[in-house]
Amino acid sequence: MNKKVYYNSKYILITSDNVQQSGNQLIVNTSDLDDDLLNERIHKFIQQNDGPDLILISKNVDSLFEEIKKQFKYIEAAGGLIEQNNKYLFIYRLKKWDLPKGKIDAGENPRQAAIRECEEECAITNLKIIKELPSTYHIYPYKTGFALKTTFWFLMTTDFTGNLIPQTSENIEKAEWLDEAAIKSVVINNTYPSVLDLILVLLHVKN
Numbered sequence: 001m002n003k004k005v006y007y008n009s010k011y012i013l014i015t016s017d018n019v020q021q022s023g024n025q026l027i028v029n030t031s032d033l034d035d036d037l038l039n040e041r042i043h044k045f046i047q048q049n050d051g052p053d054l055i056l057i058s059k060n061v062d063s064l065f066e067e068i069k070k071q072f073k074y075i076e077a078a079g080g081l082i083e084q085n086n087k088y089l090f091i092y093r094l095k096k097w098d099l100p101k102g103k104i105d106a107g108e109n110p111r112q113a114a115i116r117e118c119e120e121e122c123a124i125t126n127l128k129i130i131k132e133l134p135s136t137y138h139i140y141p142y143k144t145g146f147a148l149k150t151t152f153w154f155l156m157t158t159d160f161t162g163n164l165i166p167q168t169s170e171n172i173e174k175a176e177w178l179d180e181a182a183i184k185s186v187v188i189n190n191t192y193p194s195v196l197d198l199i200l201v202l203l204h205v206k207n
Contacts, residue, residue, distance in 0.1 A: 003065050005148065006193045007046060007139040012054045014061050014068070027055040030064060042071055046139065046146060072139065072148035076104045078114035080156045081133060081202065082124070087177040088202075089164070090187060091121060094171055097187040099195055101151055102170075110152035118156070122175040123165035130155045134201060136194035153198060 002015040013019075019027055028041060045054045058064040079101020082089040090097050102117035104110060115127050133153040139146055166172035178187065183199060191199070 001061065003061060003137060004194075004197070005068070005137040005139060008049070009193060010045070010051070010053050011193070012042070012045060012056060012068070014056050014058060014064050016057070016059055016061055019055050019057060024052040025055055026052040027057065030056050030058045035067065038067065039071060042068060069148055072146050073142050075142075075147050075149045076110070076152070077101050077149055078104055078110040078117060078152040078154070080114050080118045080127065080129075080154050081198065082118060082127065082156045082158060083130075084158055084160070084177065087179050088183065089118075089122060089124070090176055090178050090183075091166060091172045092174040092176070095190075097191045097195075099153075099198070100175075101153075104152075111154065114152065114154045115156075121167045121170060121172055123162070123167075124158060124160050124175075125162075126158045126160050127156045128158065130157055133198060136198060138192070138194050151194070155202075 002013060002017070005012040005014070021027060030038060033041065041054065041056075045051060056064060079099050080089075081099055089100065091100055092098070100118040100121040102113070102121070104113040105116075108116070111129055115129070118124060118127055131154070133155055135153060136151045137148065139148050164175040164177075166175040180203065183203070188196060188199065
């Protein structure tokens with residue numbers, strides 16, 4: 001399976017497919033790179049804010065991803081896309097629409113962490129996981145360097161009927177149920193690229 005790792009609005013696509021040049025992209029066959037050259041490519045990608053997307057072609061996507069992870073502080077998180085009566089739960093944080101999620105604590109598995117984080121960030125209960133959704137990946141500044149985060153996502157339902165209470169200590173201003181029309185008109189134009197990928201997968205399946 002391909003992996004798309006976002007850094008701001010750019011991405012690194014790790015793929016085993018043949019890729020045709022499209023737009024602002026740098027396509028690299030990793031069979032031509034040793035570890036030092038791969039590290040150099042990743043470093044250059046991060047330093048060039050207006051540089052091209054980086055397409056890395058490899059026979060083994062998972063193995064290459066493991067190598068790339070070594071250049072970063074690696075963090076795992078989990079979250080949920082929660083559905084109730086054809087509406088979905090979104091949070092508004094740091095001027096962006098997002099989905100409830102957070103880091104996986106020691107001793108937790110992704111499913112446990114996803115439920116806990118959704119409960120904490122929105123004061124919601126009675127969550128039931130329906131299925132696992134595609135994971136997302138992104139790079140961001142972390143202390144004196146950078147972190148690479150994998151977020152495990154789950155489609156959930158609930159019969160919760162109480163008031164949603166945003167966790168303000170986590171900079172969450174709002175927690176709201178939004179229908180598809182609101183998602184298309186409001187969220188899609190003001191969310192993170194990795195979350196947008198997840199939303200588009202959902203809308204494509206439903207439509």
